[in-house]
Amino acid sequence: MKTNVVMDEKAIERALSRIAHEIIERNRGGERLVILGIPTRGYELARRLKKIIDEIEGTDIPVGAVDATLYRDDLAIKKTQPTLKKMDIPISIDDRKIILVDDVLFTGRTIRAGMNALMDFGRPLSIQLAVLVDRGHRELPIKADYVGKNIPTSVKEGVKVRIKETDGVNEVLVESAPR
């Protein structure tokens, strides 16, 4: 199996920093923002984004986790159930601008599930999507508002995001054969 590093630590940092700036710019500051990541890596990226924005704006933006597992559309066809992860919505999301964060945007199904989950918690003012990698092959009409890097792939390839908090290293890999 061939693996290519397509983003290294520096590239990831730059991408997150840019996304943070874009979020601030588009939302005219940190007002009413809530950053929610999809566990496991999306949540860690959400925390990083919060830190960067807080440093720039001097805010303390609420950050949390949205576990989309219970809202997935593939539970009935999977052979083993995915392990449930953390659901952590720190404050009421009514009339808040939600930044939903995930590591890789692929078919769009996880994001759909994540948005459905969010809707059960209230009625946000808006939901914006930030991803570190957009690898294409969407199966649903979903588009990211903030993208760290577009990486065109074939369906057979695998995209792997590894970050310090969970994997001990910051990098994005493309694997020529699926895992």
Add this chain to the structure above:
Amino acid sequence: MQRLVIKGGRVVDPASGIDALCNIYIMGGRIASVKAAKDDETELIPGAPGLEIIDAAGLVVMPGLVDLHTHLREPGFEYKETIQTGAEAAAAGGFTTILCMANTRPVNDNQSVTSYIVNKAKGALVNVLPVGAVTVGLKGERLTEAAELKDAGCVALSDDGMPIVKSGLMRRALEYSKALDLTIISHAEDMELAGKGVMNEGAVSTRLGLKGIPNAAEEAVIARDIRLAELTKGRLHIAHVSTRGSVELIRSAKKAGVTVTAEATPHHLTLTDEAAAGYDTNAKMNPPLRAKVDVDCLRQALKDGTIDVVATDHAPQSVMEKDVEFDRAANGIVGLETAFSLVYGLVEEGVLTFNELVKVMSLNPSKVMSLDKGTLRVGASADIAIADLDAEWTVDPSTLKSKSKNTPYAGKAMKGKIVKTIVGGKIVFDCLKEA
């Protein structure tokens, strides 16, 4: 006159002390002669009119098995078994004479029911001998007219399925039947102590969360009955002994000269209460399957003669009684067609000799009930079972002759198989003609 010759088989007949290769000549339904094969120079012309030759080389020839304990369910429960199907099952199992218990509907507690059974039995493949009830309706209140029952054909008396609770009544029954030379077969169970128990009381019942029946529920009544037999000098036979304590009671009673005999079933000799794990209702019976220590004791008792007889307690039950909750399921298993192979398993294990097998399954039951059966002596009725001890087979309930299929032995690999059964000189079962 019809002649039948069984040639070259290993003849095992404990009554006459024979265990040798012999030819058996049968005429008019009786044993005409038994000659050692090597000395026999009788010339037999195959195909001669009226002559039938069975080649028994490599097979064992023994007196037909005698079962003191079956439930044929007729009259009243013909959906479980009939006298005819029960007798077919018996024939397939090598049994040539079977006793059927009185807990039919109506109960066999009067001459007309006995006559009905005797009449039905005339068309059956094997000798079916009824056991009359000790008390009217098995209610344990009033003695039946035992003399009339005997005249009609009953060979013993029993309320089997129900114990006789009243000690005074049991005493009178033992006394009264003495004059008629009838044995009382005791179903020994303290029902109040057994309570709502559905299996053996012990670690397994605790694990399964099922209510247990303690050994004492059987032993307490056996102890009473032995004392009563001693008091009355009546003839007492203990049905389906299942515990080590019962064995000890019977052993010491025999030593003391009390006229008591006892039987054990093939299942109590081969299965423990672990068979109930998984809630297999075919492992539910009364008395329940006991612990290994009890099984070991029963085997020892069978070997040393404390237990005289193996009896099947053949108890057919339909799916209506068995495919229900364990607590609600009826007791009992079919046993006629697996008994020989199960007991032969004890021979293979070295518990019994083959000669002892024939004793406990044919000679002793005949003696206990004073039946003119259980031997291949000249002049005896030609009731014979022929077995292939090397044949291996697997129990498949769907192929059982019995109308009911409730056996815990489904799928069990067996060794030793009945290949032919002969009653009164007539072949009533031939495994070659099956399937």
Add this chain to the structure above:
Amino acid sequence: MKTKRKDLLGIENLTVDEIELLLSTAESFKEVSAREIKKVPTLRGKTVINLFYEPSTRTRTSFEIAAKRMSADAVNISIASSSAVKGETLKDTARNLEAMKPDAIVIRHSSAGTPEMLSRYVGCSVINAGDGAHEHPSQALLDLLTVKERLGRIEGVRLAIVGDIAHSRVARSNIYGFTKLGASVTVAGPPTMMPPGIERLGCRAAANMTDAIKDADVIMMLRIQLERQDEAFFPSAREYSRLYGLDADKLRTAKKDVIILHPGPVNRGVEISPDVADGPYSLILDQVTNGVAVRMAIFYLLLGASRET
């Protein structure tokens, strides 16, 4: 959990990993019950039949809520008598239910082993909601979850179970559950209610209640069926209470921070005195809350994925 498992019949045959997965999944589900909209679409389109041959408002409601919070359709069938009484075999009943195409049957029955028998007759999942004196796995799981939440662990915990051990499915399931996860379990009760060979399930049998509770971190009081009095298991509720009821006096002989569980419903003043039942150490209501989460986890792990048939 290995989804190879079709049924949840008892704790006895679960592996440690399976129990731990059930508990951690249940922990996740607690959050759902804390939401304003207490419903997730996970089991949309699945049908759960609650088949109760024995009245039990609490357990049935808990299973029903759990199913509904996961968007499954829950149908309750209460049957007063057994199949046999109706002239139907259990197999007939099973086949009839199966024809309605449920995804799971939750069964409560007074006769031990009935869930296991049912599971042999149907292709859908069978969940044991208590069978006779055999097992009550969801109860043990919620007890484990409750203790784990309060003490932070199960390993090394000392559990005392007091009361009618012989007739208790709760005791059996908890003995298996707690010992599998490394706790030590002591049981105590009137000798008439101590079944033979109970130690073989992995617990210690104490001579009396004081001995059982003196070192316990957790005391589980079992419900006493007052009808047992008529069966001579104990002479009177009064004497039972004096010897095996948990009151303030007996509680003083236990550890100061001991916690108290009861599967409910409580016979106040018999197995547990009112002040103790409502006292600070009692987690009886936490048990009820955790019951829903545990049952959601059971549904999720048994029904959440496809099964090879």
